[in-house]
Amino acid sequence: MxxxxxxxxxxxxxxxxxxxxxxxFPAARELFEEVDETLKQKLSKLMFEGPPEDLTLxxxxxxxxxxxSLAVIRVLEKEGNFALKDRVALVAGHSLGEYAALAAxxxxxxxxxxRLLRLRGEAMQxxxxxxxxxxxxxxxxxxxxxxxxxxxxxxxxxxxxxxVVEVANDxxxxxxxxxxxxxxxxxxxEKAKEAGVKRAMKLPVSAPFHCALMAPAAEAMxxxxxxxTMHIPAVAVVANVSAAKATDPAxxxxxxxxxxxxxxxxxxxxxxxxxxxxxxxxxxxSGKVLTGLMKRLAPEAKAEAVGTPADIESFLKxx
Numbered sequence: 001m002x003x004x005x006x007x008x009x010x011x012x013x014x015x016x017x018x019x020x021x022x023x024x025f026p027a028a029r030e031l032f033e034e035v036d037e038t039l040k041q042k043l044s045k046l047m048f049e050g051p052p053e054d055l056t057l058x059x060x061x062x063x064x065x066x067x068x069s070l071a072v073i074r075v076l077e078k079e080g081n082f083a084l085k086d087r088v089a090l091v092a093g094h095s096l097g098e099y100a101a102l103a104a105x106x107x108x109x110x111x112x113x114x115r116l117l118r119l120r121g122e123a124m125q126x127x128x129x130x131x132x133x134x135x136x137x138x139x140x141x142x143x144x145x146x147x148x149x150x151x152x153x154x155x156x157x158x159x160x161x162x163x164v165v166e167v168a169n170d171x172x173x174x175x176x177x178x179x180x181x182x183x184x185x186x187x188x189x190e191k192a193k194e195a196g197v198k199r200a201m202k203l204p205v206s207a208p209f210h211c212a213l214m215a216p217a218a219e220a221m222x223x224x225x226x227x228x229t230m231h232i233p234a235v236a237v238v239a240n241v242s243a244a245k246a247t248d249p250a251x252x253x254x255x256x257x258x259x260x261x262x263x264x265x266x267x268x269x270x271x272x273x274x275x276x277x278x279x280x281x282x283x284x285x286s287g288k289v290l291t292g293l294m295k296r297l298a299p300e301a302k303a304e305a306v307g308t309p310a311d312i313e314s315f316l317k318x319x
Contacts, residue, residue, distance in 0.1 A: 001302070004278035005084070005235075006294075007069045007093030007100035009264075010209075012287035013061045015050030017307075018068050022048070024309040027078035028071040031110065035067040038111040039118055043067065058206060059121035062096045063114045069093075069100040069285030070110060072306055080316040085234035087319070089278055090245070092238040092269050094290060095169075095210070096120065098259065104284070105233035107252060112228050119224050123217035124260070125207055133208030134185040135168060138176045140198025143167065143267070146176040149195060153188035154180075168210035172267030173296030177203065179211035210264055218260040225253045243268035245276075270297045282306055282315065 021028035022044065032044035046055050047064050054060060076082040084091075084104060093101035096117055103113040138146050150165045165180035165188050178188055185202070192200035208214070230249040239246045239255040241262040246252050270293070273281070281298070283290040283305040294303035306315045 001280040002089045002277045003087060003280050003282065004090045004092065004273045005088050005101070005104065006281055006283050006290045007091070007097035007104070008065060008283060008285050008287055008290055009094035009097045010058065010061050010065065012285070012289050013047075013055050013065055014286060015047075015052050015055055017047050017064070017286045018044065018071055019048040020309055021068075021071050021075065021307075025071075025075045025079060027074045031071040031074045032067060034110050035063060035114045038114045039063060057121075058125050059118055062099075062117040062121040065096060065286055066100040066103065066113055066117050068307070069097070070103055070113070072284050072312065073104045075312055076306075076316070080312070080319075082316065082319075088235050090238055090273050090276065091233070091235050092273065093240075094266055095240065095259070095264050097285075097290075098237065098240055098256065100285065101237050102233060102252065105235045105237060107230050107233045107237075107249065108228065116221075116224055116228060120217070120221055120260070123220035124209060124214060127214050127217040128207055130206075132182060133180065133211075133213050134182045135177055135179045135203045135205045135208055136185050136189050136200060137203055138178060138188075138192050138197050138200050140174045141176045141192060141200075142174065143170045143176060145195065145197075146170075146178060146192075149188050149191045149197075150178055150180075153184055153191050156183065156187075164208075164212045166211040167263050168208075169264040170267045171264075171293055172270065173293060174198070175293070177210075179208040180213065181208075210260070210262060212261055214261045218257050221260055222257045225256055228253075238269045238273055240264045240266070240269065243272050245272075266293065267297060270294060274298045274301060280304075 163184035165184035168179035169177035
């Protein structure tokens with residue numbers, strides 16, 4: 001079986017994440033301590049205990065989810081003698097998960113990934129004034145249909161003014177997320193309902209991610225990534241914005257900058273990995289969101305999540 005490792009994005013965080021790992025494995029504890037030290041914050045305490053509203057803040061959730069995923073990788077390496085470069089064909093991550101994927105493959109070291117994601121979270125939060133942007137889920141919509149809805153909703157019919165509303169995530173299985181100015185997102189929701197989309201609803205997020213309104217955050221990330229030390233990944237990453245393999249650090253840097261304002265092409269990324277021969281997908285870290293999507297996108301492939309000591313044990317036994 002050809003193995004692909006996938007890494008979850010925002011929304012997969014939950015209080016208690018990583019606590020069992022830290023209790024069971026010194027390697028996980030060391031990883032969490034390394035992130036705490038880098039960020040000068042007890043992020044691990046926030047992960048283990050909450051409160052949920054603090055953990056959900058973008059600037060905390062992004063490095064926390066990365067830490068959780070990399071703690072699992074560290075335990076697999078130390079306890080299971082698992083070498084990513086020998087066992088895994090491809091890696092990919094959903095939005096911030098792409099940084100975890102790249103860190104797992106050795107492009108970034110852990111402190112660099114933690115600092116980049118803290119900055120990314122803060123920059124994305126600051127990119128738009130509070131209350132000016134929104135995101136919505138269109139369930140039962142396809143990508144091209146959602147793009148047409150966004151194009152039709154971008155113009156305010158009363159003023160003729162154009163606003164931003166774009167497809168932020170193409171998650172597959174009829175699950176599309178759109179992002180942009182509040183009024184334009186509201187118009188898109190109405191147009192989606194008129195078009196017979198099964199369900200269209202606003203999401204409880206703090207900023208309009210993955211659309212043109214994130215341009216200031218993309219600039220901040222371009223500067224930070226220019227300064228960051230990057231290595232050729234031991235395993236190719238399938239990038240969000242291209243849905244294609246990347247191994248060149250200069251190209252990866254550019255793709256990560258584009259990712260801030262670009263569509264997360266998750267459906268195409270999964271189909272590309274399956275087309276390249278991957279038939280076992282392991283979601284590494286917190287939750288099972290990507291595993292659920294995987295079952296719809298590549299039903300013939302094996303999909304599983306590895307995030308607890310029991311998961312790690314059964315995964316290592318299965319090799």
